[in-house]
Amino acid sequence: MSGNKLTALERNIVACRRCPELRAYCAQIARTRKRAYRDQTYWGKPVPAFGDDDARVLIVGLAPGAHGSNRTGRMFTGDASGVWLYRALYRAGFANQPDQRDRDDGLELHDALISAALRCAPPGNKPSPEQLRRCAPYLESEVMQLTRLAVVVALGAIGTRAAVGALQGAGFRFAGVPRFAHGAESTAIGPHARVTLLSSYHPSRQNTNTGVLTEPMLDAIFARARALAGAAPS
């Protein structure tokens, strides 16, 4: 986080033990490590949101990668998905640099907070419905604490479902039934604000290596998010 508002929540997330099977899996990955990262100390704990705690744009991904965020301790850092995401955020003016490596690389987000449906890496990147249900209150809390929230960019079908649930849990009501499609938009009306849910294909290797998602497609999502949220803060 760039400020203090979410710090208590961040601490709760890092200390969470609601899914013993995921905690055991992440700890085991952190012990065994990947050959390329043998000299590194893995984070191995639940990963909190990263970015601007007064953001107008919330980005919701799937879950930490076993050797990505579970290694670095920062959302979308240390794997191929993060390379695509942070480059796109930089081009749209939400990040101060296009590259990400670890938590000491100087990367800062402005007007954007990156979170996820699940905070612990699940085996095979496949969380169970029960694990998603247990983790959902964290995203809901973040939605409630982002008092200037205007846009939620949801990555993938699971990210979209998690974002819908978090908005509804925070008191937002959708005008219609939100659907997942690249570029699909839904409006959610809250107690004090109107939020646009904007869905995107997830920048996973599965999508980027096959051309399902291209960099211009991802750029279009964040250009739209920028337009919906308003001009970049000076």
Ligand code: SF4
């Ligand atoms: S996935 Fe979420 S609910 Fe489960 S242990 Fe990790 S942080 Fe806690």
